[in-house]
Amino acid sequence: MINGTVMTLLSTRPGTDARPIDIAWYNPESNLWVAAANGEHAGMIEFVDGHFSVRNNTGEVVAEAISIPDAQAALAHHLAAPVPAQPRTFLKRMPRPVYLRGPLAA
Numbered sequence: 001m002i003n004g005t006v007m008t009l010l011s012t013r014p015g016t017d018a019r020p021i022d023i024a025w026y027n028p029e030s031n032l033w034v035a036a037a038n039g040e041h042a043g044m045i046e047f048v049d050g051h052f053s054v055r056n057n058t059g060e061v062v063a064e065a066i067s068i069p070d071a072q073a074a075l076a077h078h079l080a081a082p083v084p085a086q087p088r089t090f091l092k093r094m095p096r097p098v099y100l101r102g103p104l105a106a
Contacts, residue, residue, distance in 0.1 A: 021037050021038060021076075021079055021080065022037065022038055023035050023036070023037050023042060023072075023075070023076060023079070024036045024037075025072065031046060031047035031048075032044065032045070032046055032047075033045040033046075033068065033071075033072075035072075035075055037079055040057070041057050042056075042057055042075065042079060043055050043056045043057050043062070043075045043078070043079075045065075045068070045071045045072070045075065051064050051065065051066060052064065052065040052066070052067070052068065052070070052071035054071050054074045054075050054078070056075075056078060062074065062075070062078045063075070063078065
């Protein structure tokens with residue numbers, strides 16, 4: 001693994017124009033590989049307990065792998081995968097408290 005390795009893949013997310021995602025890999029210390037996609041932090045790979053743990057840009061584990069190429073491919077697949085639609089939730093509006101003023105206030 002060489003510092004600054006770059007891998008390119010096409011986005012398959014719906015509603016996008018399939019622009020390429022450039023993933024640059026950096027190895028800042030042993031057992032840690034950091035990915036940057038199009039100039040932004042994309043995730044990282046850590047070698048922990050005999051396997052490679054793949055994390056996305058928020059630190060959530062997205063895959064486990066047995067080799068660096070498999071781990072890099074897992075993160076690339078995660079970045080190119082369609083984002084699942086989140087159900088819309090609307091907050092229930094709570095009624096505002098009513099404060100009595102004047103002669104009715106005790």
